[in-house]
Amino acid sequence: MSEGHDSPLPAVxxxxxxTLIQSDLLWEGLPLLLKRRPADFFLSAPLxxxxxxxxxxxxxxxxxxxxxxxxxxxxxVLKYLSRAKNRGQKIVLASASPEQWVxxxxxxxxxxxxxxxxSDVINLAGSEKLKAIAELLNQEPFEYLGNSKADLPIWExxxxxxxxxxxxxxxxxxxxxxxxxxLELPSTSPTKxxxxxxxxxxxIKNALLFVPLSLAHQLADLSRLLPTLGVFVAFCAVAxxxxxLNDLMDVEDDRQHPTKCKRPIASGQLSIPAAISxxxxxxxCAATISGALLSPAAGAMVSGYFFLTASYSFYFKEQLIxxxxxxxxxxxxxxxxxxxxxxxxxxxxxxxxxxxxxxxxALVKRYTELxxxxxxxxxxxxxxAYAVGDLPLVESMGIASATIAILVLCLFVSSxxxxxxxxxxxxxxxxxxxxxxxxxxxxxxxxxGEVDADPVLFAAKDWMSxxxxxxxxxxxxxAAA
Numbered sequence: 001m002s003e004g005h006d007s008p009l010p011a012v013x014x015x016x017x018x019t020l021i022q023s024d025l026l027w028e029g030l031p032l033l034l035k036r037r038p039a040d041f042f043l044s045a046p047l048x049x050x051x052x053x054x055x056x057x058x059x060x061x062x063x064x065x066x067x068x069x070x071x072x073x074x075x076x077v078l079k080y081l082s083r084a085k086n087r088g089q090k091i092v093l094a095s096a097s098p099e100q101w102v103x104x105x106x107x108x109x110x111x112x113x114x115x116x117x118x119s120d121v122i123n124l125a126g127s128e129k130l131k132a133i134a135e136l137l138n139q140e141p142f143e144y145l146g147n148s149k150a151d152l153p154i155w156e157x158x159x160x161x162x163x164x165x166x167x168x169x170x171x172x173x174x175x176x177x178x179x180x181x182x183l184e185l186p187s188t189s190p191t192k193x194x195x196x197x198x199x200x201x202x203x204i205k206n207a208l209l210f211v212p213l214s215l216a217h218q219l220a221d222l223s224r225l226l227p228t229l230g231v232f233v234a235f236c237a238v239a240x241x242x243x244x245l246n247d248l249m250d251v252e253d254d255r256q257h258p259t260k261c262k263r264p265i266a267s268g269q270l271s272i273p274a275a276i277s278x279x280x281x282x283x284x285c286a287a288t289i290s291g292a293l294l295s296p297a298a299g300a301m302v303s304g305y306f307f308l309t310a311s312y313s314f315y316f317k318e319q320l321i322x323x324x325x326x327x328x329x330x331x332x333x334x335x336x337x338x339x340x341x342x343x344x345x346x347x348x349x350x351x352x353x354x355x356x357x358x359x360x361x362a363l364v365k366r367y368t369e370l371x372x373x374x375x376x377x378x379x380x381x382x383x384x385a386y387a388v389g390d391l392p393l394v395e396s397m398g399i400a401s402a403t404i405a406i407l408v409l410c411l412f413v414s415s416x417x418x419x420x421x422x423x424x425x426x427x428x429x430x431x432x433x434x435x436x437x438x439x440x441x442x443x444x445x446x447x448x449g450e451v452d453a454d455p456v457l458f459a460a461k462d463w464m465s466x467x468x469x470x471x472x473x474x475x476x477x478x479a480a481a
Contacts (some may be wrong), residue, residue: 007441009089010141010159013112014081016095016102018147019164022072022268025097026057030063031248031272035314048066058120068108070255072268076185077164081111092142094133096150096379098124100458130157145183149173155180169211193264194278197247197287198240204460206235208331209338216344217421217480224342229339234286234302235334241282242309244275286429294341308333322386324366328358349412356405360439363398364446364455370394371449392404397445402439406432428481431472436467 017024034041040063043228048059085091092114095102106115116132118124125130129155130153133142138293143356144151144158147416149247155161160178163170174180209232210219247254254266263268283306290299308330332354339346366386374388386394413428422428441464443449452458459465 009084009087009138010143011090012081012084012143012145013052013092013094013137013146013154013158014036014077014453015144015146015151015164016093016097016105019145020074020093020105022074022165023272025066025095025101025395026060027272028066028071028251029057029060029064029101031251033060035249037063038314052123054118054123055481056110057096057098057118057123058100059102059130061213065100065104067255068094068104069254070252070261071105072255072266074164074185078109078111078182080145080162085111088115090137092133092136094124094129095364096123096129101282114415127153130194146170149398166362175448188269190270190274193270194274197244197264197270197275197278198282200236201457202243203236203240205331205332206232206239208334209235209341211335212344212346213342214476215350215421216342218342218344222236227294227298228338229341230289231302231337233432234289234294235305235337237282237286237289238302238306238309239277242281242306242313243285244279245310246313246317247436248275249317273447298337298341301333301340302416305330305333305337317322317386323385324359327365328361329356331361343413345358347417348417349408349415353405353408353412356408357435357439360398360401360405361442361455363394363401364442364451365453367391367394367446368449368451368453368455371446372453377447395443399440399443402436402443405439406436409435422479424479430475434468434472434475438465 014020017026030041033045045056045060048056051059081091090113091111091355093102093112094116096118099115099119102115102117106112114136116124116129122128131150133144133154134157141159143160143162145162146154146165147165147170149167149349151170152173155163155177157173159179161177163174163180163182165185166182190392209228213219213221213224213228232380244265250260251266254260254263257420260266265272266273284305286302287327290302292451294302308326312323312326312330316323332351335354336346336351338344348424370386370388370391374391409432413425413431419425442451442455442459446455461471
C-alpha cells in the first residue's frame, strides 16, 4: 500500500463489489472454482462454509483469482474517482472481498492510495468496514461510495453518502440522509438482460424436432403434434439453461472477445446470482413439462439433451474434434427426439445425413472463429483446442463432411421407404443438388469471412438461404401431393 498525502479535501472511500464493478467477486470466483477445481467445489466448499463468510471467501480466493483486467468496471465510477484524485483527494478502496482479490485490482487501476479488505477471520462489511476506515483515516472526514444495505452505517458517518446502483433497501435507508447523492448511471433493463441471456433466437434450431412429423406427413395429427410441441418447449427451456451455464463457464473468455464481451453476464448487466436463479427456473420448467405432459421416453430425451449441453460446457468444449461431434450430435439428437415424441420411427438414412450435414456446419462455426482469431490481435481464448494453423484442415474436413451428407441424402431419396411415402418421388431428386449448392455456398462465404460465428443463425437472416428453404418446402409438397 502506498502512503497517503495530505489534503484539505475529504478522502473518497469506494466499495468494490457492486460499486466499482458491476459484479461481485465471490460470485465471480465460484464459477471459476467449478470450472478449474470441480472437486473442491463439490467436496470442499460445503465444509468451508463452517468457517464463516470470511473464511469461506478466503478459501475460494486461495484457489482462484478472477482476471482483474477484464472485470466489468463501472466507467462512471472510474471517472468520478479520477476527478477526485486530480483534485488531490485521497482515494481508498474498501472491500469485503479477500485481499488476494482486492490488491490486484488496486494495482491494476493505479487509482488508490490505500486498500482495505477482508481477512480469513474478519468479513470487512458494515460496522467492521466502518471501524477499519476510521482507523485508517484517523477519524478524518470522508466520502463513501457504496451500493448495499450493509453500507448504511458507513454512509451515516460519511460527510457525503454517494450511492451507486443502490438496492431498494439501501435507498430506503438513505431516504433520511441529507448528504445522500446518487451517482448517475446509464439505465438498464433487467428484463432485457435476462431475455438476451436466454437467447430466444436460438430456439429456431429446435424446429428440427418437427422434421419426423413433416417427413411422415403427420403434422395435422394432434395426438402426435401436441407431444412434439411439449418437447419443443422443454428443449427451448433446456437450451436457454445451457446457454446460461455456458456463459457462466466462459465469462472470462467472453470478456476478451470483441463481441461476446457484450453478453449480459460478461458485461455485468445480469448478475451471476440472477443468472443462476434463471438457470434453475428453466430446468424446473423443463422438468415440469416432462413429468406432466410427456411420455417417459420423451422425458428421458429432454434429460439427455440437458446432459449433452452440460457436458459440452464443462468438458467437450475444450476437446479437439470431440466438440464438433457433440455440437453436430445436438442437432441430430433433436431430430431423434422429435421422432420419439411423435412416436414416428426416424430413418437411419435421415440420421446419417443429419450427422454429416451438421458436422459440416459445426466445422463452419469453428472455421469462422479461427478465421476471426487469425485476423485479430487479441489473445486467443483458452477454452479452444484449435490453432490458427488448423484452418485449412478444418475447411477440408467441413467440405468433405458436406459432400458425404449429400451422398447419403441421395441414397435416402432412392430408398424404398421414400418411394412408398411420396406420390412423385422423382421430384425429391431436386433436393440433393439444391442442398449441395446451399452448403458449398455457406463454405464459400465462410472462406471470405462473411459468415457469422453461428451458420444456422446466419442462414435464418440470409435471403438466399431463406429462398432455398422455401424452394425445398415446395419440392417436398409437390412430391407428396
